[in-house]
Each structure stands twice: as C-alpha cells, then as structure tokens.
Amino acid sequence: MFFSKKSLTLMATIAVLITENVCFAVPATEAPAGFDGKTNGLVDQGTFDADRVTFEERDTIETGLGPVYNAEACSECHQNPVTGSASQVGVVRAGIFDGSSFKELPGGSLMQDRAINAAIQTRVDNRANVRSFRVSTNILGDGFVEAISDETLKQTAALQPSQSGGGIQGTAVMVEVLEAPGNYRVGRFGWKAQHASLLSFAGDAYRNEVGVTNPLVPTEATPNGRSVAAFDTTPDPEDTGADIADFTVFMRALKTPPRDTVLAATxxxxxxxxxxxxxxxxxxxxxxFVTAPTGTVINGGTFTVPEALGNKTIHPYSDFLLHDVGTGDGIVQNGGPSSRNKLRTAPLWGLRTRSRLLHDGSALTIADAITRHRGEAGKVVNQFNLLGQKEKDNLLSFLNSL
Ligand code: HEC
Ligand code: HEC
Structure with a gap:
C-alpha cells in the first residue's frame, strides 16, 4: 500500500493525539496581557471599541435605567485602570439568618442604593440580620477564565487535600447557565463564583446594577419584596439582548491584567x-491554567471556544473555587447552603491596582488581607507569619508585581 508523505504525517499526528492526550499535543500559547485597551484578538479593534462604548454607555430612564439601580453604566464600577477592570465601588448584600440557614428576602440579596424616584428609595430591611459589602471585581482576562473546562477546575479541587496535608478543599459549585436553562457548569465569576458564563453575568448585572431588564432577566428588581412597577415607564425587557451581547463580546475580548515587568524581574x-x-x-x-482546546463547546452548548481563547496559558492566581478562610459574610448566592461562609479565592492578577481588599473592602493593605486569612488557610498563614522580615518583604514585592 502506498501512503503519500502528507498522509504519513497526518497518521503520525493522529498517533500522537491518540497516545499522548490531545491537551498536550499542541503546546499552549501565552494569553495576551495589557492595560492597553486593545482586543485580545477575539474580534477586531473596531468591534472591540464599539462594544466598549456600549459597556461605558450611561443609561437613562428612556433607555431603561432603574427604577432602582446602583450605577448608570457598567464602567462606573469596572474601570481602574482601564474599562473592564475592577474599582473601589462597593454594593450591599443583605438577608436573614434564621439560626440554621440563610434566607433571601423576597427580591434577592443584592440591594439597589439608587432610585429614579425618591418614593422608592430602598434601605436594608430591618429584618435582614445579615449585611455585607461587596467590592467590584476585575473582568480583564475573564474570557479565558470562561474557557477553562469544568474538569480542570474539579481536578484542581481534588488535588488540594493532598497538596495541603488535608487542610484545604475547594468547592466547585455548579450554577445554572442562564442562556441555556437546565444546564449547569462550574461557577467561576463573582465573589461567590455565582456565575459560569459571561453572558449570564451580563444579564444579571444589567438588571441588578443598572436596572435594565433583558431577555435573561426580564422583570424589574423588587428590593425587599417591594414592587417598583408603578415607576417602570419603559416596557420590559428594556434591552432586546443586543446590549448584553455587546457587553459579553467586549468582556471576552479583554486581555489579561499584565505584570509590572520591572518589579517582577527583581x-x-x-x-x-x-x-x-x-x-x-x-x-x-x-x-x-490552560484553557480548553479551541472548538470545545461550553455554556450548555451555547458557546464554542474560539481560537483567540482556546489552549491559552493564563496566570490568574486563583482556583476559582470556594473556600472558608474565616472571612465569610453569611450570604448565599447560587452555591447552596454550604457556601454561606465561603468565598472564591480572590484572583491576584491585577492586585497592584486594587486599593480595597477582601470581598467587603475591609482590608486596606495587602499585609492586612493576608493576616486576615483563617480557616482553610490557617496553616498557610502560620507559615507566612514564620517567615523572616526579608522573606515577607520579598513576598510582598512579588504580590505588588501582580
Ligand atoms: C454598582 C457597581 C457595578 C456596576 C454598575 C456593574 N458591576 Fe459588575 N460587578 C460589581 C460587583 C460588586 C461585582 C462582584 C459581585 C459579587 O460577586 O457579589 C461585579 C462583578 C462582575 C463580574 C464578575 C467578574 C469576576 O470575575 O468576578 C462581571 C462579569 C461583571 N461584574 C459584569 C458587569 C456588567 C456587564 C455590567 C453592566 C451591565 C456591570 N458588571 C455593572 C459591581 C458593578
Ligand atoms: C485556602 C485557600 C487560600 C489560601 C491558602 C490563601 N488564600 Fe488568599 N484568599 C483566599 C480567599 C477565599 C480570598 C477571598 C477572601 C475574602 O474576600 O474575604 C483570598 C484573598 C486574598 C487576598 C485579597 C485579594 C483581593 O483582591 O481582595 C490576598 C492579597 C491574598 N488572598 C493573598 C494570599 C497569600 C499571600 C497567601 C499565602 C500566605 C494566601 N492568600 C493564601 C483563599 C486563600
């Protein structure tokens, strides 16, 4: 039998794929990093810029703002140092602990601090004995985070007990993909890893932070269970889906937070x-982490990992899993009752741009954030405390380079 040179090469490649494991057959490439407002290659710069403008656009009553809301545009809370990053802006979460579990007040745990009319100004309900702040998180690089496979995150969790001598065991929470109802995926976005897809987060944030209803979250917020319908002058859904789609393309096309390369090299x-x-x-x-191969179907079949996001190496300094590190605020979002006092490991990429640390912004220095870790991180923080002053300073230099 005769085989051409081309088909022999093809057969050799297939043999490698079969014998080795597809993931390792093609070396992963480094994801692009930068605080430069440039696309990561998912879309062209023109599309990226146009979608950034939508992300920065201030909504008005005519375009659906409110009736209750926290800010007029996504970028009000996601902008330091470039659109899509984090910021110091915080929001309020509240609910009821009845002695055994957390209960949401009707309308959910997120409060809206602003209203288009003073008559519907909302304040935390007196019944809510659980009250917490949440600082805005970073979105840069999240297109790559979305492209990490569930298996990779679950494997990371499975390895932690042996890596830590038993003290650490992250929880991968399964959350519903809003655009694929009935489909669940490992949550990875937000302080409670409450969403797995950026489109889901966009739909949730547009309604809950800006007050704009959309196909994924089609009805107005009811803070403390109180209807705001009398003040809702725009027909729902106020966004046909075009805005949340644009936010999502913009977020998926963001580069990862870059290192301070000068400090990193010291x-x-x-x-x-x-x-x-x-x-x-x-x-x-x-x-x-290495993202799933290009062509992997994720988000309940609604998204196929494109070349710009597939098989990329990223350095988020997070496992995207929930842990109890002694800072828990008692709020349950999509992770079920056991997630009450757990939080997602804060990704440390871009740490040098963050001025208020921990979920509630209660730590103002990196050293303070570290020494506040307890619980699952107790042993590790003891190790940190045992380091000499020089080693501690060096560790902080490293963290300041992120
Ligand atoms: C009032 C401030 C505010 C506004 C406005 C806002 N966000 Fe956020 N955003 C937050 C906070 C706070 C968090 C962390 C929420 C949590 O986990 O409780 C967050 C988290 C996120 C995340 C998760 C990132 C990660 O990896 O943790 C995404 C994605 C996101 N927001 C998208 C959006 C989009 C899209 C809009 C506009 C529709 C928007 N946000 C508007 C405050 C805001
Ligand atoms: C058991 C898992 C675990 C270990 C081990 C751990 N952390 Fe954390 N880390 C977390 C979690 C979870 C948070 C978020 C806590 C919160 O927001 O209340 C966090 C938050 C942080 C923050 C704040 C970041 C921000 O943006 O708010 C810093 C800084 C940090 N960790 C550094 C460290 C350092 C340095 C060590 C080692 C000495 C360490 N962590 C060990 C899980 C861990």
Whole structure:
C-alpha cells in the first residue's frame, strides 16, 4: 500500500493525539496581557471599541435605567485602570439568618442604593440580620477564565487535600447557565463564583446594577419584596439582548491584567514568588491554567471556544473555587447552603491596582488581607507569619508585581 508523505504525517499526528492526550499535543500559547485597551484578538479593534462604548454607555430612564439601580453604566464600577477592570465601588448584600440557614428576602440579596424616584428609595430591611459589602471585581482576562473546562477546575479541587496535608478543599459549585436553562457548569465569576458564563453575568448585572431588564432577566428588581412597577415607564425587557451581547463580546475580548515587568524581574519579587509557593498560598491562588482546546463547546452548548481563547496559558492566581478562610459574610448566592461562609479565592492578577481588599473592602493593605486569612488557610498563614522580615518583604514585592 502506498501512503503519500502528507498522509504519513497526518497518521503520525493522529498517533500522537491518540497516545499522548490531545491537551498536550499542541503546546499552549501565552494569553495576551495589557492595560492597553486593545482586543485580545477575539474580534477586531473596531468591534472591540464599539462594544466598549456600549459597556461605558450611561443609561437613562428612556433607555431603561432603574427604577432602582446602583450605577448608570457598567464602567462606573469596572474601570481602574482601564474599562473592564475592577474599582473601589462597593454594593450591599443583605438577608436573614434564621439560626440554621440563610434566607433571601423576597427580591434577592443584592440591594439597589439608587432610585429614579425618591418614593422608592430602598434601605436594608430591618429584618435582614445579615449585611455585607461587596467590592467590584476585575473582568480583564475573564474570557479565558470562561474557557477553562469544568474538569480542570474539579481536578484542581481534588488535588488540594493532598497538596495541603488535608487542610484545604475547594468547592466547585455548579450554577445554572442562564442562556441555556437546565444546564449547569462550574461557577467561576463573582465573589461567590455565582456565575459560569459571561453572558449570564451580563444579564444579571444589567438588571441588578443598572436596572435594565433583558431577555435573561426580564422583570424589574423588587428590593425587599417591594414592587417598583408603578415607576417602570419603559416596557420590559428594556434591552432586546443586543446590549448584553455587546457587553459579553467586549468582556471576552479583554486581555489579561499584565505584570509590572520591572518589579517582577527583581530578585526580591522572584524570591518572593518562591516563598508564595513554599508557604502554600499557591494551593488556592493557583498560578497557571490552560484553557480548553479551541472548538470545545461550553455554556450548555451555547458557546464554542474560539481560537483567540482556546489552549491559552493564563496566570490568574486563583482556583476559582470556594473556600472558608474565616472571612465569610453569611450570604448565599447560587452555591447552596454550604457556601454561606465561603468565598472564591480572590484572583491576584491585577492586585497592584486594587486599593480595597477582601470581598467587603475591609482590608486596606495587602499585609492586612493576608493576616486576615483563617480557616482553610490557617496553616498557610502560620507559615507566612514564620517567615523572616526579608522573606515577607520579598513576598510582598512579588504580590505588588501582580
Ligand atoms: C454598582 C457597581 C457595578 C456596576 C454598575 C456593574 N458591576 Fe459588575 N460587578 C460589581 C460587583 C460588586 C461585582 C462582584 C459581585 C459579587 O460577586 O457579589 C461585579 C462583578 C462582575 C463580574 C464578575 C467578574 C469576576 O470575575 O468576578 C462581571 C462579569 C461583571 N461584574 C459584569 C458587569 C456588567 C456587564 C455590567 C453592566 C451591565 C456591570 N458588571 C455593572 C459591581 C458593578
Ligand atoms: C485556602 C485557600 C487560600 C489560601 C491558602 C490563601 N488564600 Fe488568599 N484568599 C483566599 C480567599 C477565599 C480570598 C477571598 C477572601 C475574602 O474576600 O474575604 C483570598 C484573598 C486574598 C487576598 C485579597 C485579594 C483581593 O483582591 O481582595 C490576598 C492579597 C491574598 N488572598 C493573598 C494570599 C497569600 C499571600 C497567601 C499565602 C500566605 C494566601 N492568600 C493564601 C483563599 C486563600
């Protein structure tokens, strides 16, 4: 039998794919990083810029703002240092703890601090004995985070008990993909890993933060269970789906937060990174992930990982899993009752741009955020406390380079 050179190469490639494991056959490439307002290659720069404008657009009563809301545009809370990043802006969550479990007040746990009419100004209900702040999180790089397979995150969780000598076990919460009802995926976005898809988050945030109803969340908020219908002058849904689609393309096309390359190259930061790993911070703040191969179908069949996001290496310094590190605020979102006092490992990429740390912004220095860790992170923080002053300074240099 005769085989052409081309078909022999093809057969050899197939043999490699079969014998090795597809994931390792093609080396992953580094995801583009930058605070430069440029597309990561998912779409052209013109499309990216147009979608950024939608993300920055201030809604008005005519376009559906409110009746209750927290801000007029996505970028009001996601902008430091470029559109799509995080910011110091916080929101309020509240609910009831009845002695055994957390209960939402009718209307959910997120409060809206602003209203288009003083008559519907909302304040936390007196019945709510659980009250917490939430600082805005970063979105840069989240297109790659969305493209991490569930299996990869579950494997990370499965390895943690042996990596930590038993103390650490992250929880992968399964959350519904709003655009694919009935389909569940490992949550990874938000302080409680409450969403798995960026489109789901966009639909949720547009209604809950800006007050604009949309096909994924088609009815107005009812803060503390109170209807705001009398003040809803625009027919629902106020967004036909075009805006949430634009937000999503913009978010998926964002580059990852870049390192401070000058600081990162110093001996102090390099040695600090070793201490970070040696003390065990890296068990939860996982340095590196590789996204699913191009062509992988995710989000309940509604999204296929494109080339710009597939098989990319990223350095988020998070496992995207929930842990109890002693800072829990008692709020349950999509993760079920056991997630009450757990939080997603805060991704540390872009840390140097964050001024208010931990979910509630209660830590104002990185050192304070570290020493506040307890619970699952107790042993690791003891190790940190045992480091000499020089090693601690080096570890902080490393963190300041992120
Ligand atoms: C009033 C401030 C505010 C506005 C406006 C706002 N967000 Fe957010 N955003 C937040 C906060 C706070 C969080 C963290 C929420 C949590 O986990 O409780 C967040 C988290 C996110 C995340 C998750 C990122 C991650 O990896 O954790 C996405 C995605 C997001 N927002 C998208 C949007 C979009 C799209 C809009 C506009 C429709 C928007 N946000 C408007 C405050 C805001
Ligand atoms: C058991 C898992 C775990 C370990 C181990 C761990 N962390 Fe964390 N880390 C978390 C979680 C969860 C949060 C979010 C807590 C919150 O918001 O209340 C967090 C938050 C942080 C923050 C705040 C980031 C922000 O944007 O708010 C910093 C800084 C941090 N960790 C650094 C470290 C360092 C340094 C170590 C090692 C000494 C470490 N962590 C060990 C899980 C862990």
């Amino acid at each position: 001996t102090a930061a390099r040695s600090g990174e070793q201490s970070f790993q040696k003390t065990g911070c890296g068990t939860c703040h996982v340095a590196t």
